[in-house]
Amino acid sequence: MERVDRTPPPADPVPAPDAADAHAAAPLLNCLLREVAEPLPEPAGTPPGGAASRTRRTYRLPGGRLLRVRGTRRPAEPEVYADGRWHRLGHGELVKLTAEVLRRHTGLSNHELPAEMLDSRAALAALLAARARTEPPADPYLRSEQSLVSGHPHHPAPKARGGGPVAGWLPYAPEAHARFPLTLLAVREDQVAEDGDTSALDALGAAPPGYRLLPAHPWQLDLTGADLAPAFADGRLLRLGSTGPTAWPTAAVRTLYAPAADVFVKFSLDVRITNDVRRLWRHDLLRTRRTDEAVARALAAAPGDAAWLSDRGWRTARFAFEELAVLVRDGLRGHTLPGTTPLLAAGLVEGFEGSPLPDAADPAAWWAAYVRAVVPPALTAFADHGVVLEAHLQNTLVAVDAAGTPAQALFRDAEGVKLLPEVSRAAGWERLVYCLVVNHLMEVAGALAEHHPGLDPWPAVRHELAAHGLPEAAALLTAPALPAKTNLLLRWTGADGAAARYRPLPNPLAGP
Known part of the structure; x- marks a missing residue:
């Protein structure tokens, strides 16, 4: 030694x-x-x-x-x-x-x-150069979505973009303040597969008779264009041009926000970003409606003003089911409280111009309001409805009032939600603790404490956990360790990206 x-x-x-x-x-x-x-x-x-x-x-x-x-x-x-x-x-x-x-x-x-890992570093160099010559969006919500320069704080290659040339992906990178129109395709009606409410897609343009509109991410078409050539050749698929209004890529890269229509659209991307190739997989699409409805019911019954951005429907072509799939998600304006501004939780950790963290006049009160908005809905969804929200930094928005104080949590992404008893109660609770406490609260608390040294964030979290009455939450207050996902070992050993493995992390909640 x-x-x-x-x-x-x-x-x-x-x-x-x-x-x-x-x-x-x-x-x-x-x-x-x-x-x-x-x-x-x-x-x-x-x-x-x-x-x-x-x-x-x-x-x-x-x-x-x-x-x-x-x-x-x-x-x-x-x-x-x-x-x-x-x-x-x-x-x-x-x-x-x-x-x-x-x-x-x-x-x-x-x-x-x-x-x-090397690709992630090369991508960062390109992103930093691009950010230096582009203006960030004026809207604070969009600034928060496009602020993740470092990205996932516990992933070995959070900015890798599949090893492709920079020119292929940089025009679509949220970190480079990208915005662009969607490519509009039309798929022959007898080749359409869809479920749920997809009317927002039809409002993006007009398809010729006998066809349905199918918006596409231009990067995905660049990646899969050769495979689609036969469908374009025989008329199953048509190119119609592009949307007029621009869409903004969010932190998830493949999910875009169209402010004019107030709708999110999520696409497949045949690129590995963090742990997974980011396709809309068939098995996930087929369970979307049931999962989405379960979460909507759970959050409607939750305390406070928490909201769910519903994954309301999806559409694709039968002959390219996953490659051309597009999912429609609720926009923001029908869900945020009047007078509030939604901000991405991950953006609060990374930092952006206009973030309320540095200027919080009373950081302890700010944090108590934050925890009060985020924690009770997630606990209620689990305890009363068997819904395990993927309440990590990138799937949680926090709406703040005019003073910058948290007033409401908005959750999103049915793909990452788990339902009991599809997973065991113990496995579901472990996942919720990782997403909500380790990935989310620990990171926001750490960022807030850097701006306000001396802040002890854990009494507020203990209070919300103890107030709920959930046995697992009470046990968490004395547990010696929390589950920390091992992204480096997952990727090194070639495990499935969805197969979380955890190692013990000292529990800051187990204090006095």
């Missing part, structure tokens, strides 16, 4: 990492440190948590190598100890180290994931 002097010489002098390196390294380090590393005791005299960003924490990796980083929530400046010195790692060197550690830890090799 390698030993290290606790006061070693400084790291090798190297140029400061560029912005793309820093953005790409932070989530990869979060994964590496959470999933496989062992934190070493901090030396005496280490400043308390408020100064954590100015100190370094040392970790032992599988095999005995030592890694230290600066900061906690978004670790930076990784250094590895070798030959009696600390050596700074750029992102490429960090990827190599991660691959070596995971081969030793799992006994498996993986050539795909390191390439995705």
Whole structure:
């Protein structure tokens, strides 16, 4: 086992990492440190948590190598100890180290994931350059959706775009403030498959007699165009041009918001983004109506003003069922409280111009209002209706009033919802705790505390959990650990993207 002097010489002098390196390294380090590393005791005299960003924490990796980083929530400046010195790692060197550690830890090799990590860093460089020359949207909601430069804080390659050329995907990237019209196709009526209310699609244009309108994401057509050539040739599919009003890609990349029509449309993309290839899979589409109706009933009965953005219907072509599928989701104006502005929870964590976090006059009251809006509806849906909301950062909007105070939660995405007893109660509760507490509340609380040092976010969360009366919620207040999803190990071992695996994370709720 390698030993290290606790006061070693400084790291090798190297140029400061560029912005793309820093953005790409932070989530990869979060994964590496959470999933496989062992934190070493901090030396005496280490400043308390408020100064954590100015100190370094040392970790032992599988095999005995030592890694230290600066900061906690978004670790930076990784250094590895070798030959009696600390050596700074750029992102490429960090990827190599991660691959070596995971081969030793799992006994498996993986050539795909390191390439995705490098693709994520290259994508970040392109996104940062594009953001520097484009104006963000004026609407604060759209700014929050398009603010996720770093992206998922615990994924090894959150910005990978399938390894394709930048010119192929950058025009459609929300992080680059993209907006564009939808491509309009028409599918012959005898080739249409659909379910639910799809009338919003027909309002986007006009199809010729004998055909139904089928909007498409232009990037998806670029990816699958050759496969569709026979359908265009024999008349099953027609090109009609494009919509006049523009649509804005949201944080999910493949889901777009059309403000003029106040509707969201979600498409298939044959590209892996984080853990999954982002297709609208047939089995998910076929269960959408039942899942959507279950969530709508659950949230209608929930306390407060929580709302569900319904996945109200879908349409596709029978001969390209998944490739051309489009799902229609409720817009915002019929659901948000008067005088409020919806904001993406993930955007609050990442930060954007106009975010209420930095300027909260009373951060404890702001946080109590946030927790009161988000937690009770999710608990009620689970306890009374057997609905497991995927209430993570990207599927939750929080509407704030004119003072920036949270007033309402809006949840979305039936695809990620689980229903009891399709999953066991224990598995459903574990998933809810991960999505709501670990992925969501811990991240927003951490971002808020960075702006307002000294804030203790956990009493407010304990209060809402204890007030509900749900036995699992009461048990959570004394549990030693929370479930943390292992995205790095999932991807390294080639597990199905939907097959969550968790490792214990110290539970900040189990306090006094």
